Amino acid sequence: MGKIGNFFENYIKKESLFINKKILSSAYTPEEILYREEQIHEVANILAPALRMEKPSNLFIYGRTGTGKTVSMRHILNNMNEIAQKNCILLKTIYVNCKLKRVADTEYRLIAQLIKEFGHEVPSTGLPTDEVYSYFYRLLDQDKGVVLLVLDEIDQLTKKIGDEILYNLTRINSELNNSQICLIGISNNLVFAENLDPRVKSSLSEEDVIFPPYNALQIKDILLKRAAQAFNNDVVQPGVIEKCSAYSAREHGDARRAIDLLRVAGEISERNGSKKIEIFHLDEAEKKVESDKIINTAINQPKQFQSVLYSILLIYPQKKNFFTGEIYEVYKNLSKQTKMNVLTQRRISDILAEFDMLGIINAKIISKGRYGRTRDISLSIDENIIIKLKAVLEKSLNLT
DNA sequence: AGGTATTCACATGAAACTATTCTCTGAGTTAGG
DNA sequence: TAACTCAGAGAATAGTTTCATGTGAATACCTGT
Numbered sequence: 001m002g003k004i005g006n007f008f009e010n011y012i013k014k015e016s017l018f019i020n021k022k023i024l025s026s027a028y029t030p031e032e033i034l035y036r037e038e039q040i041h042e043v044a045n046i047l048a049p050a051l052r053m054e055k056p057s058n059l060f061i062y063g064r065t066g067t068g069k070t071v072s073m074r075h076i077l078n079n080m081n082e083i084a085q086k087n088c089i090l091l092k093t094i095y096v097n098c099k100l101k102r103v104a105d106t107e108y109r110l111i112a113q114l115i116k117e118f119g120h121e122v123p124s125t126g127l128p129t130d131e132v133y134s135y136f137y138r139l140l141d142q143d144k145g146v147v148l149l150v151l152d153e154i155d156q157l158t159k160k161i162g163d164e165i166l167y168n169l170t171r172i173n174s175e176l177n178n179s180q181i182c183l184i185g186i187s188n189n190l191v192f193a194e195n196l197d198p199r200v201k202s203s204l205s206e207e208d209v210i211f212p213p214y215n216a217l218q219i220k221d222i223l224l225k226r227a228a229q230a231f232n233n234d235v236v237q238p239g240v241i242e243k244c245s246a247y248s249a250r251e252h253g254d255a256r257r258a259i260d261l262l263r264v265a266g267e268i269s270e271r272n273g274s275k276k277i278e279i280f281h282l283d284e285a286e287k288k289v290e291s292d293k294i295i296n297t298a299i300n301q302p303k304q305f306q307s308v309l310y311s312i313l314l315i316y317p318q319k320k321n322f323f324t325g326e327i328y329e330v331y332k333n334l335s336k337q338t339k340m341n342v343l344t345q346r347r348i349s350d351i352l353a354e355f356d357m358l359g360i361i362n363a364k365i366i367s368k369g370r371y372g373r374t375r376d377i378s379l380s381i382d383e384n385i386i387i388k389l390k391a392v393l394e395k396s397l398n399l400t
Numbered sequence: 401a402g403g404t405a406t407t408c409a410c411a412t413g414a415a416a417c418t419a420t421t422c423t424c425t426g427a428g429t430t431a432g433g
Numbered sequence: 434t435a436a437c438t439c440a441g442a443g444a445a446t447a448g449t450t451t452c453a454t455g456t457g458a459a460t461a462c463c464t465g466t
Contacts, residue, residue: 406459
């Protein structure tokens, strides 16, 4: 047996820090959700009529990332389904995440996805949208009952393709004879409804529920509970949970981030062959999560985006602030060098705006008076991540 | 000195174009009866 | 004649280009003192 063989042999024999790592994954729905009783109650009250075959009010849920919106909603839907099944009530619940690329991020694809939830297939392209709609109507109306349709990250959808689709969805009911549909929108953006068509707004948010951020103490309790199930006893050293919760309370009470952080800390500790999770593992984890996030987003961008980003990194050693024009010049040369086709400055401007959105750069529009108006751009990444990023981009762009 | 008018270097918007992937339709072709 | 093939018309979508219009404040250019 070779070295590698031994390694694997040891690996499976080695006792893991984790009892059940799934507990710390973002897909996990806990039995009991802490500190959201009030909100869950409220939502349950609003949706309960569905169990009497009456259409509940449409509902809107607001709250920042990691405030338990999705988890709570899943929890409620699970319960309702269970009850419905037990009592032979016709209830269908559908959960769709509108952000998922190539799944539900356009009007056509959203409807196609809904059809899929009914167990049917529709081609991914080639059909007119109306046809897909009427297919969906027919499916919906096939049997009696209430349909609860949860649209998660709905703000992303309207940002991309406008609110027409929501308008269509809200008036579905008038076309249905047997069944009724109830819309539940979930949004990270608190002011999302402000720039919505008033008709859509009024009919969509007949009710709304707000999920406030968790505070540090609450996050601490959540982490403690998860950690107790996920790790063996005495693995997590004192102070780790506290620091972890303090860190994410600082970041507007994002419980998901806190849980991620704890899991990564565990992974790091395990890989180092340690039996415990110490505070410095957590610090490592913080760095790794941050760096992975940036490297991943960069890697998943199209080549042209990477090219623009690399151009910025090329100037970086000399300057800390860049203007659009400067970046474009460097980018042009780079593209010539790599034989990629050169995009217009108009496009580069949009690409830079997107990098700003992604949080990779920090762009502010400034006026230099007589010398024009432009973006004042700086990198919002850590020095050591920049080095890593540069290497990764070089590989991806086939630069020597 | 104080007040306007210019001007730069882009930003921002809208529309149109290109290319890719996929469906549907109908004409022409083929194989079997 | 029924089944099959294949080209062409249409859709959806992503990524661009083209054209048009907008814009904040440092300077140039006045004006009257």
